[in-house]
Amino acid sequence: MKTKPLPQVAALSFEIAVDGKAMRLVPAGIFRARDGRPFDAPHWYTDANVAAQVIRRAQEEVDDLVIDYEHQTLYAEQNGQKAPAAGWFKDMEWRDGLGIYAVNVRWTKTAQAHLDDEEYRYLSPVFTYDPQTGEVLRILMAALTNKAGLDGLDDLSRLAVNRFSLTPNHAQEDTVDLKELCKQLGLPETTTEAEVQAALVALKTKATQADGLTQEVAALKANGPDLAKYVPIAALREAQGELATLKAEKQESQVEALVQEGKAACKITPALEPWARDLGKRDLAALRSFLDTAPAMAGLKDGQTDGKAPTDGSHGLSADELAVCKQLGMTPEAFAKEKASQ
Template sequence: MSTQHALMVALTAEATTSTGFGETTGRIQLFPLGTFVARDGRPATIKGVTAKAWRLTEEDAQALIKRWGQQKTPVVIDYEHQTHHSETNGKPAPAAGWIAGLELTPAGVFASVEWTDRARALIRAKEYRFISPVFSYDKDTGAVLELVSVALTNHPALDGMQSAQAKTDLGGHPNMDKILAMLRKLLGLPDTADEAACTAALAALPQENLLALLKSKDDALTATQTALAAAKATPPDTSQYVSMATFTAVQSESAQLRAKVAELEGAQAVAALTTEIDAALKDGRLAASAKDWALGMAKSNPENLRAFLKAVPPIPALAGQQSAANGQPGDDAGLAALTADDKYVCDQLGITAEDYLKGKPKEGN
């Protein structure tokens, strides 16, 4: 089989205006399944082409869709194939729309379309009514290989295609997302189904099946509304609830109890450490000025205080400050106990406590 490709403008489908919800929107038929030829005899009339007709089997269609899915750049829909004529005539080639998806159905390959506002208006005004794909194909077998582009045109190449339709204003409905979500659930479609897929599924559903489906949903809604009304009419069981005032009072009482427990626990911690604090004041591990700090630590962090008292060495110069502060003679009865500031001055001057006290002014002098 030859692998030579040729680009060919072919298949055309009439583009009509959709005026109501439920019709297929933004959807065009690109190719039918089977074999087909253009009205002018192509591809048999093309020089160098052996195939007498184009061919699209299910396998061909699946390969075509796979190739399209591998493209990163979307396939353009232009006007009169201007994309391919722009280099020669120098005219711009604006897009009329973009191919958003391809789907294989028993009727052939269809495309979901994102029309531009201008193209949509032209289609509704019937200034453009047909589409024409550009595709590559095998010259020997006629098998369709790849979709290259699509054009809006008024000169179709093929008769008998299903009509395509421009996207309606439904996409601008303020509740469109909710409508699509309900339709997906109603029709059993996946969450990824877009507007075109939903409307296509509705169009394919026989009328009697659609009416039965709507009736079943309506019955379910009625049953739900009845159940809600019954629940609303039934008074609540007051034994299962308390008033907000009672709830607030319980919360306040609980907070007070927690605060009282914390206070008692702190008092217990202080009482348990009082003996150790007194011993530390007596042997010089704590200065008298640090007593309040130690009592606070006993309440807030007793374990850290215990660790501190075990680690800090006794300072003889501080020994007995607590007894002296209480008006009782300390261990060194002949000399007044040094304060922490006095001890710091002695250390800085390099003198003994006795020399320092001899030179220190007496209180009241």
């Protein structure tokens, strides 16, 4: 974000132009001091837009602005003397062709008497300005004086900087390039200042939320997790392995029981036993379904062929195996192929 240089402080004097409780602070348009100042800017300048910003900034201040005598407010720390107020103001208004006026000025009784008796003729406002454009930025205070041309203005400006704590933060607040700021925020160039302010507030809120999350993460890292809520990874993996082993052993036990049941019911021949075991490992429900629907085969009695089933045909299947093929709806060739793959 580009910012302009720190605003400079100026003090000059005008003949007091009082209209009731209104008092002109700075004139309209381009103006200079009698000695030619400013020397670090092309001129001083105000218009309606400049005045609107000056008035807004004054309204944002908590305290009223002081009018004193001979700028004693700035010199008090240096000379140790009191700095009585002559008056107070905060409200300002722009008058076309005339300038910025302080309105609703509250004069002290002493100051009012001085003015009525014409004991003071000049008003010296203290203000900040942009050294690049000369635009007036802030009205800081004012003083009653009888010096048409003030001496020691460099010293007065330095005292004003110290008195009002003017820092580069003021420069950033007052002179930020609005278009550049819109670009940085991803907003259209036509975005108003109020909309930009709203976007900045939203951004600040998100940043605060992010800071909160960062602090929570840091706290977790510092304190560690609650071990009562967690188990070590190694223990978890060991438990998972034991569970898988138990499941495998249980399934193997169930397959073995079904195979023995099928053999006892003369539904599984010795030649079919490997096939039945493999089927049970892959699909226990399918093995149960086979045993529920397959007929008992009397030819499986060991005494008939000394435990060896006779073969039948070129496929090499026994009569009992052919009966199983029929029960399963398989061709002898497909059954023989499945048997050979076991």
